Amino acid sequence: MIKPALPKGTRDFAPDAVRKRQYLFQTIRTCFELFGFEPIETPAMENLSTLLGKYGEEGDKLIFRILNNGNILPLAQQAKDNRELANLLCEKALRYDLTIPFARYVVMNQHQVVFPFRRYQIQPVWRADRPQKGRYREFFQCDADIVGSHSLLNEVELIRLYQLVFSRLSLRVSIRINHRKFLQALAECCGNPSWMPVITTALDKLDKTSMQQVEAELQEKGLPEHALHLIREYMDLSTQPADNRLQSVLELLKHHPAAAEAVKDVSFVIEQLKNTPSAWASVDVDFTLARGLDYYTGLILEVKSLEAEMGSLGGGGRYDNLTGLFGLPGVPGVGISFGVERIYDVMESLQRFPASTGMATQVLWLRMDDALLTQVLQYAMELRQEGIATEVYPDAVKMDKQLKYADKKGIPLVLMLGSREYARQMVAMKDLRSGVQTEVPLDRLKETIQLQLAVR
RNA sequence: GUGAUUGUAGCUCAGCUGGUUAGAGCGCCAGAUUGUGGCUCUGGAGGCCGAGGGUUCGAAUCCCUUCAAUCACCCCA
Structure with a gap:
């Protein structure tokens, strides 16, 4: 007899849970449609080469690979090391997110799609991560992207989309926004543009650890004292009153052109959003928001629950050249993602699901x-x-x-x-x-x- | 990949510095009630104490190994 068990990080869903999940998906889907987004679906598996190198070195390790069928032994014997072996024996892999498959889709269908293309996609993705609270190896993402448009109206609309969804779900959240170009300008003012990744990942930890620890980490990475001083002041900005923040950051970064551009973008978005404030989702500028993914180039945003202790419930941002990786340069885009598994967990812990989430036997x-x-x-x-x-x-x-x-x-x-x-x-x-x-x-x-x- | 904690009934957990036959609550099944659920009462089933090894007269309890789950770090939704 085989002991019944599930692969690590995967779950069964009982009827009650499925109903609640469907309610969540349906709420999000309806909002997507209300904003004029169109659905697409892509296969669970992609060619490994489509995915490799898109998520950084760490990301590559977390991709679930699919072993080739057939006679693999002769091939296996040619391999010189583990890495080469894995690449020889696996031509396919499970999708790691929805954005890269979407980029592939856009390139492959570039003559059919109508730009600006507003698409949404609700499908599972797989990551060979170690599971923990709010983190699974199989989970759904709900993505909405607009590609083929530089307009900041898209950013505004996506934030309003977040606001609509979270108000319909009765979840109080804070949407933090930032601009990658502030971080770029900061790195350059520190003396070296190549420090940007180091600085962003360190800043990203600020809401978990203290300012001192962030500084310690940066010091360890070899940043000089004057850079640390500047970063400290930069971190202090987010504690200032919202009104002067943009002016202050511009002064701190010595009117760096990138910073000026970022100020322009962020103030436009903020200005537009003032007309439709949301009781459920506040929007705040937070200069320390970093977001891991390398491909973001403009405005970035992240959603956190104001009511429960949980990682981010969603995030997104603007990327200039996502399809360039697949040979189609010059297609900019901006997108957001809903972390439904976490939203589910938060809704469940706050008992925020409606009493009836679907038709049961009457x-x-x-x-x-x-x-x-x-x-x-x-x-x-x-x-x-x-x-x-x-x-x-x-x-x-x-x-x-x-x-x-x-x-x-x-x-x-x-x-x-x-x-x-x-x-x-x-x-x-x-x-x-x-x-x-x-x-x-x-x-x-x-x-x-x-x-x-x-x-x- | 690194670290910590926890594994006892279907579920949540007791079980003292090692000492008779391992317990409770909930759930499950049956009966009180052969055409009436919930509430109550009575009875019952259900356990290789995660697995393997060791120490001991004796191990759920101590030691080692291993597996699994959970949590944290890294990274992320």
Whole structure:
């Protein structure tokens, strides 16, 4: 016998969980559609070469590879080391995110797609990460991107999309925004543009650790004192009143052209958003927001829950040249992603899911008199035609057991058609929520049920 | 890849410095109730104490190894 188990970091979903997840997906999907995004889907697997080198060195290690079928032994013997072996034996891999497959899609379909292309995609991705809280090896991403447009209106709209979704989910979040060009300017003012990755990853840890630790890390990486001093002042900016922040950052970065551009972009976005403030999702400029992914070049953003301790619930940003990797330069884009698994976990812990997240069985016919089975099945079918979710209990067991079944499944109405009722052309209807039982004429069944179901 | 913690019934957990036959609550099954759920009462089933080895007269308990889960770091949604 094999002990049943799941691969690390994967999960089964019970009916109740699936309903809640579908509610989440549906809410997000509806909002995507409301903003005019169009759905696409891409395969679970991509050619390994499509994915390799797109997520940094760490990312490559976290890609799930698919072993080639067939006779692999001769090939395997040619390999000189593990790395070469893995690349020889695996031509395909599971997708790591939705953005790179989307970039491939755009390049392959460049003559069909209409630019600016607004697409959304809701599919699972896989990462060979070590699982922990809010982190799984198989999880869904919900991405919305607009490619083929430089306009900052896209950024504004995507933030409003975030605001719409989180208000519909009744989750209070903060959307932090920043601009990659501030970080670029900061690195250059520190004396070396190549320090930018070091500085950004260090700054990214600020909300987890202290300013001192960030400085220690940077010192360790060999940044000189004057650079550390500048970075310290830069970090202090985010504690200042929101109104003067943009002016202050510009002065601190000595009116560096990149910083000036960033100020222009950010103030445009902020200005536009002022007209439609959201009670659920505030927007704040945070100069220390970094975001790991290398391909971002403009405005970047990240969503955090204000109510639960959890990693980011989503993020995104502008990238100038994503499709360039696949031979189509000059297609800029901006996109956001919803971390539904984490949103689910937060909603669950805050009990923010609506009481009913989908259609469960509304009516159960008990199995009573076998002489009436044919009629019962017919009546059940008629109720379904009326849109009433209906079950017939299949086994001839005690009523006690059948009622307990209805109770456990949360079925509100139970119908009983025995010979006693049928003789008078009636059916016994019991509302399990109230415990009240009534008799209903068979020819008025549908209307009565609909009325009864409307009662809360 | 690094580190920490935890593995006992379907679930949540007790089980003292090693000492008879390993317990509780919830859940499950049956009955009280052969045409009526929830509440109550009565009874019952269910355990290689994660796995392997060691110490000991004796191990759920101590030691080693291993596996798994969880959490943190790295990185990320």
